Amino acid sequence: MSSLLAIATKAPIIPTFSARALRDTSADVRDSYTWHASTYVEQPALAELRQSFVEAVTQAKTPKACLIAPFGYGKTASAIGLWNACAQANLLVVPPISCGSFTELAGAIYGWLAFALPDSAPPLTEAHDKFLVSSAESLARHDERTFGIPFDQAVTAIRDKLERGYLDFDDVSINLLAFLEQATAVVQQAGYNGLVVMIDEFQQLLGNANKGVLLALRQLIWSLRVRKLPFGLVLTMDPDTERTLSDRAGDILHRIKDDGFYLDIRHIYDHAFPARLWQQYATALDLSPDEQHAIDHPALEALGQLCERDDLSNGPRTVINVLQRAAERWAMEGQAVYTPINLIDDLLTGTIRFDGDRGVVPSLVAELLNFPYFQRSGERAGTLKLIAAFPRGCPEQVAEQYGLGQAWRELNDDLRGEIVTETDEGLALIELQRVGRPANRLNILLRRYWMQITDQQLFAEEAVRVFRDIVLPLLFPNKVHDLNGWSGVDEIDLTADNTYAGIIEGTASTAFPLRRVAISVRSADLTDEPIEPFDDVDLQLVFALDVRPEAASSVTIEANGARVVVALAVGRVAEQGLYGSIGWIAHYLSPHPISPAVVLSLLRYLGREHLDNLPERDFARIEDTLARLREWLLAELFPAALFGSTSITVVSAGAGAIKEFFFQLFTRRWPSYHALVRFPTWAAMLKDYQQALGRVAPLAKIGQEPVTNGKIQIAELFEQKRHAGFDSYARQYGSLLQLETWQGNDGAIRLLPHPAEIRIAEQVRSQGVCEEQVIYAGLRQEGFAAAEAAQIISLAIARGLLKRDGAQITVPTAPTALELETRLQALSQRAQRLGRIPEHVSTLLIAFNPGVEHAAAAAWRLDQAERQLSKLEDQAAAAMKAHRESLRHQIMQHLPQLEQELPAPPAGTLIHQLTAVRKELAQKRGKLKDPANTFVANPDPALPLSTIESLASQIETWASQTRYYANWITFAKDLAELHEALGRTEAGSSGLELLHRQFDQLNRQARSVQAEIGMKGLAEVDRLRATLTDLNRQFDNLIDDRRAAYERTAARISDTVARLLDLPVTLPIPAYQPVNDAQSYRMLRHSIATTVSRAVALLAVGLVESQQASAQEKRNLGSLRKRIRDVSAMSRNPDKLFVEPSLSMKPDLVERIRKLRDQVDAHKQPDTTPSKTRSRLVAALSDLPSGPTNISSLLDKMNGTISRDDLLNDLLQLHENGLLRLIVDLPEPGDA
């Protein structure tokens, strides 16, 4: 324990003894240096130097050695180590001393040698005295020659100064050299191999490096070069002194370097140094095995990696500081082992003072530990410290050793590339790497952002403020001039009700300049209605931010367009995530789902970074990414679809969408507004205009007369010094100023009032007197900006249209000619809109002529006209209302029809044409349905009459076409039926042939109507219908022809069947029914099909299986029976048996039957029954009706050609073969 305390109390800085201390307390100096030497660890480079140096001394090469390093790099310790090592080599070494003069140096050497060689004191004293005397005498002679000072007095005085080290001069070094030669000789005589002198902190001796000192030093060094003495000189100095010496006396430095013992010890400490030093401590202090583990191996390795980096540590001084701390911890904290994590903790707390002066490691670790990523996990924080302790890289095994393997792997996965890097040795902090640090600052920023991102809630608390800071300036960029940008955005501040609110003024569209917009940004869950400033604003715009992921964005227009509420779902996950050129950033935000809130948070984070000091490249890249993120954010927050519910269509997204929205909202709200402010310098120009108004005649002020004058004079009216370019200048005033002539030296202009000036003049005239505020409010209602409204009033007053009377506005007694003219124009336009007006009204609408009529009389006349016009307008409006209502009823009647699907056309020759018609009608229906429903449900008075009329007309046309289409469907069905009837009726009479031709003609007509005329020809169906009716009537009348045709058909098909199946030709034929032609043919088909089916089935009657038949033969027979059953079943279906409409048997089925018969014949066994009889039986069976048949009736059909027993035998055989069923039926009593 005490040994470790010795380490703990060991000062990291070894003080250098002064020359006087060396002389006065030589034993103390020796003991102190000896203790330090015992714990000194010699670096390989120093060992090499020491060995060569000792040899050089021994070989009398008079070597000069020099160690260079800043404070803290162990110059003194190295010198002590060298002192100790040289002493081991039997050299007498004057320990490292600091001295301020050569005399002091000589005194120190003298003192130490006297202490070390007490037996050699006399010669040493003699030599030292000689040095002093020689030096003093030399100077005294100089004083005597120069100043006439008596030699004795001078010697006494100078010697005193020399002894106290106050004097150095060129001759001193020569005398010192002589002293050193004598001292070396004394040392040799005492049995030593040589003498070594060590001057520590050489800068003390060099002082301010004045000329005298440098001269003395030069003489000493140069002289030593030419001496062959077993004498060595060791110097230590800091790099500043080295630089000074190099600048002022480079030759001296070169002579020192020439000997080859010149070493900069800043770079000699390798990473194994702490471990070796600790081992040295263990040995020198005899540490117990437990004590030796006071610091673990990874900590020694980490310390080594730190101490080899002069930017991260103060080299050996840091090492000693840490080892002291480790020893202290062991001793004071219950034998706690010191780890790399303790090392970083001590750096963080400042317990370790020597942190490389700049504190790179502690400041970096402290910064990183502040990120929630580390704050959330103690393991991660511990691992960060562990990794920070190893600038070369912390191996995974080391992390495992502290139970931090999992966290090590997490950091490797999460932070590699931006915060940590994987080196050959393990994970290291990128910021601690000298080379290979990524140049890409953006990626590092993104990773750091990721480490601090926590959850949406954290952001939610600040969402409103961040939105104000980031989004509002993007939507409302700073004002450039009155027609571009906004002012006041930075004054939107937090209010007492927890919203950010304020009024901004600016221009989104030049069509609506200088709008005042009250902005309020608030949380969507704010329950109380906030108090917002909306004094004299054009629009209240509320952004309600909802951070819930399930929220939805919306836009609502309230108060007739004066208030817009934009609810923004900032926490909603973006469907497409980050896309396009910023898609790669999603990797840095994983696993957080991308939402506007996250991007806002990222922008806020990046915005706090100080980018100005970054390299240009990083700056440009980050700025570019910021721009893209902002664009993404705005597009995500304000997509075009967001405004869909307002019935305002925007095609842009982001800030563009807002601009479009404002423009259309304002256009809708102020449809007749035309801006007064049309150019950026409007204020100055209108000031000039008003001055011009003040300088022209009254009639010229209101445009009744032009201003005619020289160009110069006209330009001067507007404060323009030159008339060149006045025409361009005048154009900027728009309708306020007309340039009538501008030729030669003369010009003529006309100053015209803005239409709004006339309106307010009329308003005041109609009311007699008006508050200015009322007029102002009226103008604001019309859409004029606040500044415009004030300007219009001002212009009207300047023009003489209005007069200001305190806070009230009045007009001149009689209306001006301009007012009368304007009023007449307005009334004439109203009359024009009415169309024809009675003569008594039109006579009132004549121009005012001041020569024949007084202005008051003209005003009265126009009043009369206006009253009449108002009456006429009321009448027209009532008529219009009735008309609109009538149209609405008309449309409403068709609504049920519009809801119904159109019937599909029937199969037949017209199906294609009618399908096309149906499709077109369906499309029209689709287009008309919604407008019709909308109009009927909510007849918008603003909807133009022409639109309603057009809608009604289209619906009427559609309804008519739909009716005709229904008629066509009926027609097509009937046509198809007649077509079918004629198709099955074989021609054979002139009547039927004529009917065929007429039908074909009608069919062609119908198709051509559809094909060539299309929708327009739908009405033709009525004409075609009549012809079809006539043809049907003709068909009905041709009874005999039809019957004959039927019978021909029946005979033909009977004949075919009989031949095919070898049946009697007298097959049963159903009778023809004249009233139901189709039914007759259906029965015929059914009858024939039954016969054929049965006949085919009975083919199997003759197939008797022989008892000697082989298995193959049996299989063949079975197969044949199956085929017979299949064909029989198929034949039973008339649709499969016959070809329509000619009612002939299908050739393929005929062929199959024929083939079956051949195969049956081939398999037939010798039959005991005569074939003829069997044929008759088959015919009889084929002819049987459906259902059971009495055997006696079958016997009758056979007409005695077979006996009862034979018949029963045959039937029994057929029964056994499954071709028919014999049923025994026991009758109920009385029912036999």
Place this chain on the structure above:
Amino acid sequence: MTTFHVRHDFSPIVAREALLLLRIAPVPSERDFIALARSHDFELGRRQSLAKVFASLRDLGLINRGGRDEPLALTTLGQQLANLALRDELLLTELIHLRYCWLWTPENGGEGFAWAYQTVAGLLWDEAPTPIDTDRLVATIIAGAEEQFAFKGASFSPSSVLGIMHWLRALSPACIIAGTFRQRPACAPEALLITLEAIATVSGAPTGTALRLDAATRSRACRALLIDGDAFDDTLAQLEELGSLMRRTSDGGETVLLLDAPFSGLAPQRNQR
């Protein structure tokens, strides 16, 4: 090869507006288009005629070259860019820049205006950092047209340079700063992907084969994108991270296998995926 002039009437803002309007539906006529633009308070609506804007859109293959009476409608490529215009204006600009660049190649020839565009951009890239000297650029193009195409008196003027500068100035990160052209420190990953595919295509690499990233390829890509070498490497790393390409390094050098081909039809492609 009809003209070398790059229309100055066609700028990023009007291109974007035109694409956004046509994205909704075809427009029957120019007059209707102007009315539509005015109803949205677009810059396009302030022009008397849009003939030159439409001509540029047609030259770039973004709207159909229909007859006079046919409605104005986007091509498939135009539709893709219109969708992009809605959400990524900066990338849109970069892609139209690439469209100009790739409508002419030394291997396959193409449009004269595209040659002029890429020659001006390439010259600036070669000499970066360099001030924009319009007169010198005009003289270079006229002389180059004569040398390359034996075309005397090419129609190219300072306004043509302005037409090119509209696009170069709009690129992000900027390549023109305070009147001086500089190589850009970054570009959009998609732009590099399109460029590499185009280089592979015109150099005859079969579909599905890797592209060797030799010095010539790197230089050609950087020149087209106006970026420096570090930006090329950074963006390549991003593309690899996004899974759009696969990098292989061997003794024979580095190759990339392109796994994605966005914006079909914008630049030469081996396989229209």
